[in-house]
Amino acid sequence: MKKSVAMVAHDRMKTELCEWVEKNQEQFKGRKIVATGTTGKLLLSYVPELDITAVKSGPLGGDQQLGAMIAEGQLDALFFFQDPMTPQPHDSDIKALVRLATVYDIPIACNPSTANYMISSPYFDHPEKAPGGEDVSEQFEDYLHREIS
């Protein structure tokens, strides 16, 4: 069962992400891709036949839009090609996005080699068969029922 994925790239990684998606486009056919604004627009110029929706640009709220979609169970994987050498003005938004992907136990690829592992996995086409990924709210029972004094 193919589902939806999020794609984001920092400026110095955008070309690398676009070339990677172009090279691996077969893996993304029939899948909905939701990307931050600038990444999404550039991706569309490389692979116009893919189903790509661009939300707002990352620093203008796009990372948070993707985070909200993850919290609502609308995205199954996050491909976020990061530039580790350049400070980002919206660092808190980036951390929030990666944190929510962690909370909701969706796979995250922050670099191309992890992205290659992810799309090579049999679970990429069948996330429902992957271990984990259940309703994570059970994991947070203690938190949800904590005592507030």
Ligand SMILES: O=C(CO)COP(=O)(O)O
């Ligand atoms: O900054 C980003 C993610 O943190 C990416 O946003 P853009 O795709 O709009 O450049």
